[in-house]
Amino acid sequence: MEEIKNLKVLISEEKLNERINELAQEIYNDYKGQEITFICILKGSIFFTVELSKRMPCDINFEFIRVSSYHGENSTGIIEMKVDLQGDIKGKDVIIIEDIVDTGRTLSYLKEYLKSKEPKSLKICSLLDKKERRVCKIDADYVGFNIPDKFVIGYGLDVDEKYRNLPYIGYFENV
Numbered sequence: 001m002e003e004i005k006n007l008k009v010l011i012s013e014e015k016l017n018e019r020i021n022e023l024a025q026e027i028y029n030d031y032k033g034q035e036i037t038f039i040c041i042l043k044g045s046i047f048f049t050v051e052l053s054k055r056m057p058c059d060i061n062f063e064f065i066r067v068s069s070y071h072g073e074n075s076t077g078i079i080e081m082k083v084d085l086q087g088d089i090k091g092k093d094v095i096i097i098e099d100i101v102d103t104g105r106t107l108s109y110l111k112e113y114l115k116s117k118e119p120k121s122l123k124i125c126s127l128l129d130k131k132e133r134r135v136c137k138i139d140a141d142y143v144g145f146n147i148p149d150k151f152v153i154g155y156g157l158d159v160d161e162k163y164r165n166l167p168y169i170g171y172f173e174n175v
């Protein structure tokens with residue numbers, strides 16, 4: 001890929017790999033190698049879901065949900081379900097895999113929605129957390145990195161569908 005102007009690296013590919021190794025170990029130990037259902041929140045969490053699950057030597061079921069709450073760089077605050085669960089999560093150990101917690105609106109909505117499906121347990125794992133932007137009272141059970149209030153891209157995260165395939169987390173200077 002040619003050089004992208006004003007793009008700075010916030011978290012390198014190496015640091016991402018190191019931290020995802022640690023998270024995978026932590027989750028694997030907590031669940032004692034039992035079967036887990038990962039709910040990947042499309043599209044931003046695809047890279048993280050794949051990398052995390054590759055490092056866990058246990059049975060993992062995959063489900064996918066797509067909600068839209070963001071247009072360009074501003075949250076609308078309105079959550080709309082675009083792709084719903086295909087399987088039944090009743091009685092299962094479920095972990096929501098998210099790319100980033102920002103205002104917390106998406107996860108607050110999803111947590112309530114998924115609780116109504118009666119899983120045995122429900123936790124949240126987010127690669128990134130922007131705590132200072134929080135509007136809803138919600139926290140992830142597993143967090144990769146706490147980051148400052150910057151609009152980040154890469155490793156699944158986009159601006160209008162671009163830059164998802166960058167292998168690191170970056171941001172635009174002066175944006």
Ligand code: 5GP
Nearest residue numbers: 070101102103104105106150151152157158
């Ligand atoms: P929340 O509902 O917590 O405000 O926002 C969650 C969603 O907003 C994330 O899943 C992500 O899609 C999007 N989002 C929040 N912050 C950022 C950011 O810094 N960069 C990008 N690309 N998306 C973000």
